[in-house]
Amino acid sequence: MDSNLESAMQMLIKTFHKYSGKEGDKYTLSRGELKELLLEELGTYLGSSKDNEAVEKVMNDLDANNDGEVDFTEFIILMGALTVACNDFFLDEKVGKKRRSEGKEL
Numbered sequence: 001m002d003s004n005l006e007s008a009m010q011m012l013i014k015t016f017h018k019y020s021g022k023e024g025d026k027y028t029l030s031r032g033e034l035k036e037l038l039l040e041e042l043g044t045y046l047g048s049s050k051d052n053e054a055v056e057k058v059m060n061d062l063d064a065n066n067d068g069e070v071d072f073t074e075f076i077i078l079m080g081a082l083t084v085a086c087n088d089f090f091l092d093e094k095v096g097k098k099r100r101s102e103g104k105e106l
Helices: 004-019 031-041 052-062 072-101
Strands: none
Touching: 004 031, 004 072, 031 052, 052 072
């Protein structure tokens, strides 16, 4: 039986490959594939915006080697950054709730 972390790693791999290869190289995400992945898989965290400019910015930020596609390593960088941002957000929320319950405002 896989641990939670092993299952999470497998899910990241499966999710990437669910979208990669629909257009062109099966081991990378094109702009269209990245946009579909972001909207379908991360809509709750990123908002359901269909803003092409936002997708373009994410693509440009991720595409470290400037080949117009996002490979698995570049995808994992995005997932790591989003995970850190979520962790920071939830920690800030926890601290804010604690301060509010103690009658202290930020």
